[in-house]
Amino acid sequence: MIMIQGExxxxxxxxxxxxxxxxxxxTRAEMGPNKAYSFALCIESRLKKEKITVITIEExxxxxxxxxxxxxxxxxxxxxxxxxxxxxxxxxxxxxxGASGVGTSSxxxxxxxxxxxxxxxxxxxxxxxxxxxxxxxxxxVIHESSFTAYKGMRVPPPPEFDDVLAGFxxxxxxxxxxxxxxxxxxxxxxxxxxxxxxxIVPGFIKKELLEKNxxxxxxxxxxxxxxxxxxxxxxCRQMWARRPLQRYLDxxxxxxxxxxxxxSQASRFDVPVIENIDVITxxxxxxxxITGTYGDLANVKREKNEETND
Numbered sequence: 001m002i003m004i005q006g007e008x009x010x011x012x013x014x015x016x017x018x019x020x021x022x023x024x025x026x027t028r029a030e031m032g033p034n035k036a037y038s039f040a041l042c043i044e045s046r047l048k049k050e051k052i053t054v055i056t057i058e059e060x061x062x063x064x065x066x067x068x069x070x071x072x073x074x075x076x077x078x079x080x081x082x083x084x085x086x087x088x089x090x091x092x093x094x095x096x097x098g099a100s101g102v103g104t105s106s107x108x109x110x111x112x113x114x115x116x117x118x119x120x121x122x123x124x125x126x127x128x129x130x131x132x133x134x135x136x137x138x139x140x141v142i143h144e145s146s147f148t149a150y151k152g153m154r155v156p157p158p159p160e161f162d163d164v165l166a167g168f169x170x171x172x173x174x175x176x177x178x179x180x181x182x183x184x185x186x187x188x189x190x191x192x193x194x195x196x197x198x199x200i201v202p203g204f205i206k207k208e209l210l211e212k213n214x215x216x217x218x219x220x221x222x223x224x225x226x227x228x229x230x231x232x233x234x235x236c237r238q239m240w241a242r243r244p245l246q247r248y249l250d251x252x253x254x255x256x257x258x259x260x261x262x263x264s265q266a267s268r269f270d271v272p273v274i275e276n277i278d279v280i281t282x283x284x285x286x287x288x289x290i291t292g293t294y295g296d297l298a299n300v301k302r303e304k305n306e307e308t309n310d
Contacts, residue, residue, distance in 0.1 A: 001016055001017075001053070002016070002017035002044065002047050002048070002052060002053060002054075002055065003015065003016060003017065003053065003054045003055075004016070004017050004054075004055060004056070004057060004060060005054055005055065005056045005057070006056070006057045014054070017044065017047070017055075017060075019037060019040035019041060019043075019044055020037075020040075022036075022039075022040040022043060022064070023036035023037040023039070023040045024036075025079075025082070026039060026040070026075070026079065028079075028082050028113075028114050028115065028116060029075050029078035029079040029081075029082055029114075030075065030078055030114070030280070031072070031075050039067070039068075039071070042067065043060075043063060043064060043067060046063065046067070047063070061083060064079065065079065065080060078284070078287070081287050081288060081291040082114070082115065082287070084291050085115060085287075085290060085291060086116075090190075090213075090214045091186055091187060091189075091190045091191050091192045091193070091214060092115070092117065092192040092214050092216075092290070093183050093186050093187065093192070093193055093195070093214060093215045093216070094108075094111060094117075094193070094194045094195070094216055094218075094286075094290070095179075095183075095195050095196075095200045095205070095215070095216065095217040095218070096108050096111070096194065096195070096196040096197075096200060096217075096218050096219075096220065096286075097196070097197065097198065097199070097200025097201055097202075097217065097218070097219050097220070097262060098198070098200075098219055098220035098221060098259070098262060098276070099147075099198060099221075099255050099256070099258045099259035099262055100145075100146065100147060100198055100248065100255050100258075101222075101228055101229075101231045101232050101235070101248065101255065102220045102221055102222050102228065102231070102259070102276055103220055103222075103231065103276045103279075103282075104196040104197055104198075104200075104220055105122060105196055105197075106279065107196070107220060107276060107279065107282055107283065107286070108120055108122075108194045108195075108196035110279060110283050111194055111283060111286055111287075112194045114283060114287065115192075115287075117192045117193065117194055118192075119186070119191055119192065119193040119194070120193065120194045120195075120196070121182060121193065121194075121195055121196075122195075122196055122197045123175055123178075123179060123195065123196070123197030123198065123199035123200060124197055124198075126175060126178040126179060126182065126197075126199070127142060127175045127178070127199065129178065130142060130174070130175065130177075130178050131143055139174060140152035140153075140154065141153055141167060141170045141171050141174065142171065142174050142175065144167070144171065145247075145251075146168055146171050146172070146198045146199065146258065147164065147168065147251050147254040147255045147257075147258055148167070148251060148254070149167030149168055149170060149171035150163040150164050150166060150167025150168070151167070152167070153166065153167055153170060162257065164254045164257045164258070165257060165258070165261055168257075168258050168261065169261075171199070172198075172199050172201045172204050173204060175199040176199060176201075176204040176205060179195060179199060179200065179205065180205060180206055180209065182195060183195070183205070183209055183215065184209070187209075187212070187214075187215070198258070200217065200219075201261075201262060201265055202217065202219065202262075202265040202266050202268065202269035202271040203265045203268065203269050205217070216289065216290055217271050217272075218271065218272050218273075218274055218286055218289070219262050219263070219265075219266040219271055219272070219273045219274070220273075220274050220276040220282070221259060221262065221263060221273055221274070221275055221276065222259070222275070222276060222277070223275060225256065227277070228252075228255075228256070228259075229249070229252060232245055232248045232249065232252075233245065236248075272285075272289055274286065
């Protein structure tokens with residue numbers, strides 16, 4: 001039997017090599033399930049051929065990467081990126097924002113699945129909870145959609161202000177209180193989470209939260225109007241979606257206004273903007289960005305631990 005040796009909290013542990021565990025980790029790097037299991041078999045065969053009975057996790061990763069680079073360099077790089085992120089013990093909080101219809105929920109689901117993050121919440125759910133706490137009489141804006149929030153404003157904005165964006169900002173500012181609470185709780189409890197939705201707008205989340213290496217924000221966009229509009233048709237055709245198509249089409253001009261606002265805020269606060277045309281490309285871009293920040297944090301922490309031990 002091949003045993004894997006690792007370390008948790010300064011204590012050494014061993015566990016049997018598992019083809020199932022390895023194949024699941026490879027699927028995080030977008031290798032198909034069947035191919036992943038076949039590759040895991042190859043790794044097991046190599047270890048047996050070399051008469052290895054005990055191997056450290058680091059050594060095993062080196063073997064895996066070596067084999068991957070020979071057989072599928074692209075998967076190898078994705079696997080390396082995933083492993084970098086997994087090395088840190090800190091929770092990872094990913095915030096994905098964008099106007100209605102650009103695909104934040106789909107991308108959030110895929111990212112959570114790729115990184116093995118079990119917790120995901122939409123800002124619409126946070127808003128819904130807040131609606132139960134705050135009455136419509138007290139805050140009519142929050143009881144509107146993000147792109148029709150201006151209709152609930154008690155005091156109309158001055159003529160020089162855009163009414164759609166004035167309502168949108170008011171709406172986002174209110175829901176951001178709930179978003180910050182979720183982020184702060186996740187950090188305190190050490191829980192990784194993906195938060196997505198139209199209320200993840202750069203400039204509305206506390207600066208001190210976004211300055212943390214393990215809290216990252218992205219904005220998704222769709223430059224082409226027809227592509228954007230087509231997403232609503234696609235989404236409303238799905239059986240589980242109970243959102244009325246006509247409502248989005250009637251307010252499409254307002255939705256596009258909020259998208260432009262997202263882009264301007266992202267530029268102002270140096271938040272990555274990703275054109276979400278292709279799901280795979282979007283996911284890869286997000287993973288690479290996270291690896292460059294959160295992954296580096298893991299390396300720094302590991303080096304400090306090694307210096308302390310020395």
